[in-house]
Amino acid sequence: MQSFSANKRFTRLPLAVEITLILIVKIALLTLLWKAFFSEPQTKKMRMPTSLVEQHFLSQPPAAPASSSPSHPSPSETRQ
């Protein structure tokens, strides 16, 4: 019958070391994915310029600055 020592497979490293190495690789891969594809999101803090959203939903050109300019936020816009 196969013995305990013969049953050791893949690596002889302790589990804690294996997991630490995997976590390092995982963080590196996640960072790489983020840098490559997701580091420049169209929304910042889950928010887009209102004019862009209006254009997307209503097929209108961007609204005049007076109605939705970030410099004149509505009370609800300032809640974030």
Place this chain on the structure above:
Amino acid sequence: MIPIDEVVALSRLQFAATAMFHFLFVPLTLGLAWILVIMESVYVMTGSPVYKDMTRFWGKLFGINFAMGIATGITLEFQFGTNWSYYSHYVGDIFGTPLAIEGMMAFFLESTFVGLFFFGWDRLSRVQHLLITFLVALGSSLSALWILIANGWMNNPVGAEFNYETMRMELTSIVDVIFNPVAQVKFVHTLSAGYVAASMFVLGISAFYLLKGRDTAFALRSFAIAAGFGLASTLSVIVLGDESGYTAGEVNKVKMAAMEAEWHTEPAPAGITVFGWPNEKEQRTDFAFKIPYVLGLIGTRSVDKQISGIHDLKKEHEVRIRNGMLAYAALTRLKGGDKSPQAIADFDKLKHDLGYGLLLKKYTPKVVDATPEQIAMAVNDTFPKIAPMFWSFRLMVGLGILFLFIFSCSFYFLIRKKLARQRWLLRLAMYSIPLPWVAIELGWLLAEYGRQPWTISGVLPTHLSASTLQPGSLYFSLAGFLGFYSFLFVIEMILMVKYARRGPSSLHTGKYHWELLDKPSASHDHTAKA
């Protein structure tokens, strides 16, 4: 011109693939944490070292899964901002709080306690360590709560109103969002499903040891805890799934009608179709075998309320789409600069149907001038494909019944002390280890595909939620995610199989199978007497 359908389809595929991969890790974390609490509680109460070994060994498998699973959900948040920017903007005011709390729970609370669980055995008293294990379980359940509150809101968007100035949904009541009945039912149903998955995991691996005749005292005790916990959890899943059906009937009639292939509204109480072949072309279910009354009782909790059929719901949707066209016209007027009280009142009266009007954007940029054909196409879009819903639901329920059978038999034969002779049951338990994951993924398919064509039910169509991206970048990021998750999944499998095969010998206590084999003079059955 970017083919928008391709971008939306790729964004959906990417989100679905990452969410489904992520949820391979989650159920085991949710369930195994509570199994560890039970095992360690018995250790604290009895002082029997085998229960400490059980907590440490199953805790090791928990640790592997936790390490593989942690931060795999963060990729979904990457996608919110990049692939689903309009959706993110729409929900930002609602989701900011739950997602921030979930992040705090998952990364700080849970990770801290998991660290203390592994490194605290020699530093904490028995009761203190048990408290830490309990907090690990509580922390993982609470982090699931916040995600499911967010997901429940997408199915039943309560406690929020659309603000035409900011063009997004804004929070009106956090209490309504938290106590959303859909979120609450979803939370307990998902948790129970995780408990079933973890119970089957422990039951199946313990069955493997029993079949091999290894570490039988350890395996029998693990098997007993898994059988009891699994039986209670499976019953919970069934009861809470029934409650989920009731909730779906109230707030998501479309999902209910689709998964039951309920083409026409039947006299109350409606019967449930146990088996049949949904024929979408002819709008009927061929070879249907029905049990009278059951669907009506589940869906309405009454004998006199009807379950709306697909045809009647489509008629309601057509009315809402036509109202949505008027809401769209009123919104256009407001955004054009007319902020008169009359313009605001006109919009407020119709704004709850704005989402239905937006469904027409898929077919025409001039929503207010949509033709009857375009309206008919938008009406048809208000339902997902029936066959995937119908079959996913039946397969999920069938698996649930199988789990009930396995846990009931396991519990029965354990009590009668006849388990060792039931090798068929041990084999069945072992081969059933992956099945709860299949059932859980089917459940998510029902929940998410069943919500189509919406990202936020009745409010925001999926095709308007996606960002304006190049398909090429989506193909590359999709490939990157598939590679990343496949890597994690393979590593998880390698480590799980490796440590499951070693069994409690991996604790290096000198008492278990492989270690005793290395010492030929030692009694093989030493553990059974320990």
